Amino acid sequence: MSKPVLATTSLAGCFGCHMSILDIDERILTLIELVEFNKSPINDIKTFTKQCDIGLIEGGCCNSENVHVLRDFRKHCNILVSLGECAIMGGLPAMRNGILIKECFHEAYLNGPSTTANTGHIIPNDPELPCLLDKVYPCQEIVRIDYYLPGCPPRADLIWETLVSLISGKPAELPYEVIKFD
Amino acid sequence: MKTTVNKIIKKYKNDRYRLMDILLDIQEELGYIPEDLNQMIADELSISKVELDETISFYHFLTQKPLGEYTVYLNNSVTAGMMFREDVKKTFEEQSGVLFGNVSSDGLIGLFDTSCIGMSDQEPAAIINNVMFTNLTPFRVKEIVADMKEGKPVEEMHKQNFGGGKNSSDLIQAVVKNNIRRKGPVLWDPYEPGEGLRKSITMEPGDVIEEIKNSHLRGRGGAGFPTGLKWEFCNKSREKERYIFCNADEGEPGTFKDRVILTEMPKMVFEGMAIAGYAVGAKSGVVYIRYEYLYLRKYLENTLSELRKAKLLGRNIAGKNGFDFDIRIQYGAGAYICGEESALLESAEGKRGEPRDRPPFPVEKGFKGKPTIINNVETLAKVVKIIKKGSTWFTNLGTQESAGTKLLSISGDCRFPGVYEIEWGHSIYDILEMVGATDVQAVQVGGPSGILINPNQLPRKLGYEDLGTGGSLIIFHESRNLIREVVMNFTEFFIEESCGSCSTCRNTPFILKQKLEKILDGHGVVQDIDDLVEWSKNLKFSRCGLGHTAGNPIITSIQNFRHLYEKLVQRDRDYDTGFNLAESVKESCEASNRSTVV
Numbered sequence: 001m002s003k004p005v006l007a008t009t010s011l012a013g014c015f016g017c018h019m020s021i022l023d024i025d026e027r028i029l030t031l032i033e034l035v036e037f038n039k040s041p042i043n044d045i046k047t048f049t050k051q052c053d054i055g056l057i058e059g060g061c062c063n064s065e066n067v068h069v070l071r072d073f074r075k076h077c078n079i080l081v082s083l084g085e086c087a088i089m090g091g092l093p094a095m096r097n098g099i100l101i102k103e104c105f106h107e108a109y110l111n112g113p114s115t116t117a118n119t120g121h122i123i124p125n126d127p128e129l130p131c132l133l134d135k136v137y138p139c140q141e142i143v144r145i146d147y148y149l150p151g152c153p154p155r156a157d158l159i160w161e162t163l164v165s166l167i168s169g170k171p172a173e174l175p176y177e178v179i180k181f182d
Numbered sequence: 183m184k185t186t187v188n189k190i191i192k193k194y195k196n197d198r199y200r201l202m203d204i205l206l207d208i209q210e211e212l213g214y215i216p217e218d219l220n221q222m223i224a225d226e227l228s229i230s231k232v233e234l235d236e237t238i239s240f241y242h243f244l245t246q247k248p249l250g251e252y253t254v255y256l257n258n259s260v261t262a263g264m265m266f267r268e269d270v271k272k273t274f275e276e277q278s279g280v281l282f283g284n285v286s287s288d289g290l291i292g293l294f295d296t297s298c299i300g301m302s303d304q305e306p307a308a309i310i311n312n313v314m315f316t317n318l319t320p321f322r323v324k325e326i327v328a329d330m331k332e333g334k335p336v337e338e339m340h341k342q343n344f345g346g347g348k349n350s351s352d353l354i355q356a357v358v359k360n361n362i363r364r365k366g367p368v369l370w371d372p373y374e375p376g377e378g379l380r381k382s383i384t385m386e387p388g389d390v391i392e393e394i395k396n397s398h399l400r401g402r403g404g405a406g407f408p409t410g411l412k413w414e415f416c417n418k419s420r421e422k423e424r425y426i427f428c429n430a431d432e433g434e435p436g437t438f439k440d441r442v443i444l445t446e447m448p449k450m451v452f453e454g455m456a457i458a459g460y461a462v463g464a465k466s467g468v469v470y471i472r473y474e475y476l477y478l479r480k481y482l483e484n485t486l487s488e489l490r491k492a493k494l495l496g497r498n499i500a501g502k503n504g505f506d507f508d509i510r511i512q513y514g515a516g517a518y519i520c521g522e523e524s525a526l527l528e529s530a531e532g533k534r535g536e537p538r539d540r541p542p543f544p545v546e547k548g549f550k551g552k553p554t555i556i557n558n559v560e561t562l563a564k565v566v567k568i569i570k571k572g573s574t575w576f577t578n579l580g581t582q583e584s585a586g587t588k589l590l591s592i593s594g595d596c597r598f599p600g601v602y603e604i605e606w607g608h609s610i611y612d613i614l615e616m617v618g619a620t621d622v623q624a625v626q627v628g629g630p631s632g633i634l635i636n637p638n639q640l641p642r643k644l645g646y647e648d649l650g651t652g653g654s655l656i657i658f659h660e661s662r663n664l665i666r667e668v669v670m671n672f673t674e675f676f677i678e679e680s681c682g683s684c685s686t687c688r689n690t691p692f693i694l695k696q697k698l699e700k701i702l703d704g705h706g707v708v709q710d711i712d713d714l715v716e717w718s719k720n721l722k723f724s725r726c727g728l729g730h731t732a733g734n735p736i737i738t739s740i741q742n743f744r745h746l747y748e749k750l751v752q753r754d755r756d757y758d759t760g761f762n763l764a765e766s767v768k769e770s771c772e773a774s775n776r777s778t779v780v
């Protein structure tokens with residue numbers, strides 16, 4: 001039997017969740033025994049080359065590109081897992097929800113303290129750039145998500161346990177400390 | 183301005199507990215509470231400015247900026263919507279040139295929405311500068327706005343006759359109608375003010391409580407707690423300073439019976455409070471009444487004076503030496519939650535109306551930490567009749583578990599909306615016949631926090647055995663869109679009125695509303711219906727009854743009208759978020775001046 005295929009991506013996230021994947025330490029060696037990686041920043045494969053079994057999504061959707069990537073993941077992955085607060089709830093980026101985008105632009109490019117270099121007072125609008133969404137969306141408001149791993153970032157143990165159980169088909173053992181944060 | 187404010191604060195002896203009165207008086211004098219005086223007011227009352235700020239911002243009718251020489255608060259309860267509120271609203275906007283939520287640029291007219299104002303049987307209704315306007319039509323609105331532009335005082339704008347009964351008395355002069363459709367055997371049993379009180383003082387206080395217990399009277403405010411038991415609990419307290427509160431907040435949409443009682447028989451209510459005072463040895467009573475009923479103020483104050491003159495309030499009352507009891511009227515400032523008894527006490531103490539953790543219950547620690555009895559208007563009125571005619575007379579009315587009568591507020595699609603005093607035990611079917619309702623699709627029993635029943639449930643009976651209720655019944659004809667018109671309106675009501683303390687109650691109704699919208703927009707899937715029910719369960723972890731019941735419109739409508747939801751959801755898809763990429767990038771593309779290519 002061929003190995004299960006895993007893909008990961010970071011949308012509107014800080015890569016902290018990916019760092020947490022690496023935090024499984026030496027178990028990463030076992031992981032590469034257990035799975036084959038497809039599209040992921042971990043191996044830098046940029047496009048899907050085949051149908052995958054599991055997709056891990058870090059971050060919610062703040063722009064049109066995020067939406068395209070997420071939809072692509074849904075198409076290519078049998079199981080999609082939201083990894084971390086940003087993917088589940090929008091997280092820190094969602095702090096902008098409720099503020100007019102115009103105001104955000106003005107703060108970021110025209111009036112904020114770090115805008116002195118923008119002498120042309122330009123709000124970036126190159127067609128190459130993705131468009132911002134009206135608000136930051138959690139992943140499940142764009143596509144169906146099968147599992148949610150809480151945490152900012154989720155603990156390495158939680159990620160590990162979840163992957164192992166998804167691969168082996170056995171129920172995950174998730175002690176309280178691993179999923180509960182106060 | 184400063185001197186005016188100072189004078190008002192002095193009038194209340196710099197008492198922070200009277201903050202509500204102080205703020206309402208300032209607003210009445212100046213039209214608003216100038217923000218730059220907040221620090222001074224706080225200092226004068228020895229509270230922090232934050233405490234003051236948070237109190238002012240809590241109440242719908244308190245404002246820190248001028249809201250127009252004429253401020254229109256147009257009710258947005260479900261029955262208003264059924265009576266073409268949208269047309270009235272549009273006409274207000276067209277005629278005054280300003281949209282709802284704003285004040286016209288010349289500062290003349292401000293237009294605002296407000297939750298149910300207790301006029302469900304004469305909608306659409308609005309409060310303009312504290313004067314009640316009912317049965318509004320676009321034509322009438324044109325006249326009103328024209329009057330405003332001429333600068334006419336609101337009191338002179340009336341073209342209709344004043345409402346029936348005391349509504350047309352000199353001290354009220356309101357177009358509000360009583361719509362008393364059925365005078366029942368308890369409230370309308372002939373009576374002379376003082377009869378109940380005089381009889382009670384011939385009894386031992388303990389025997390008064392016993393008599394109320396024997397009558398099986400249960401609270402008419404909705405929760406149905408045995409009144410005698412409540413009084414007994416209060417009496418058992420070691421604290422001797424005690425208070426009697428009358429709950430006249432009447433905020434449950436579709437309820438207006440307390441308004442009619444207070445208009446037609448306020449003496450009976452005040453007398454009931456005095457009897458309670460006698461029974462538990464309280465010396466003062468407070469009527470906490472909703473801001474919306476401000477038009478009754480002069481009349482109620484005058485009624486209290488009359489009772490004082492008749493020696494039925496004040497010192498040594500009803501001829502009994504040492505029996506002192508007096509009542510004052512405390513107005514609220516627009517918050518449904520202040521009908522919840524512990525929030526009511528907070529508000530009466532001049533704070534935000536946020537419910538307290540219970541226990542301790544108000545009978546142990548209530549107003550200013552002292553044992554306090556809080557009863558509904560109707561409950562207190564009935565006390566008088568029970569004392570006068572005896573508990574057996576009362577228990578002979580109604581059913582085994584539900585003694586006596588209930589005053590119902592009936593509105594919606596029927597020929598005779600209004601109040602009806604009937605014995606407990608009638609079926610909803612009987613009621614519909616009584617009020618002239620046909621082709622009924624649904625009946626909301628007990629207001630938004632109650633249940634929405636379907637035609638199969640019409641044989642169900644009113645009473646604590648089956649359908650206990652605070653008395654609001656709203657009837658919906660088969661032509662109504664239940665989910666869009668009714669369930670949505672009620673859900674929005676809870677979102678608006680949550681005090682915001684509990685994350686469950688602050689957030690869940692909002693999330694549920696988004697799901698409802700998604701279903702109504704045609705993006706729903708079967709899973710959404712189940713999610714609505716599942717997610718509503720969160721609300722059970724809230725602190726008070728508002729949160730506990732905020733999911734009821736959705737839960738009970740799914741229970742009893744699931745087919746309506748199923749008709750709206752997609753059959754061929756099992757997941758649809760309703761997300762639209764092109765729509766969602768519009769705002770940013772406009773803001774950065776680029777075309778929306780996604």
Ligand SMILES: Cc1cc2nc3c(=O)[nH]c(=O)nc-3n(C[C@H](O)[C@H](O)[C@H](O)COP(=O)(O)O)c2cc1C
Pocket residue numbers: 400401402403404405406407409429430431432433434518519520521522523524556557558559561562726727728
């Ligand atoms: C959100 C909420 C609003 C309420 N509003 C009212 C009200 O407007 N009038 C009322 O009498 N009781 C209201 N109640 C019930 C009161 O908390 C309390 O039970 C009642 O005033 C007790 O009086 P009773 O025993 O005579 O009914 C409300 C309760 C909740 C939870």
Ligand code: SF4
Pocket residue numbers: 012013014015016017058059083084085086087091092151152153154
């Ligand atoms: S959940 Fe936390 S760690 Fe993960 S992307 Fe968001 S902010 Fe970073």
Ligand code: SF4
Pocket residue numbers: 519536537679680681682683684685687688724725726727728729730
């Ligand atoms: S349940 Fe709602 S209204 Fe009641 S205390 Fe909590 S937030 Fe306030």
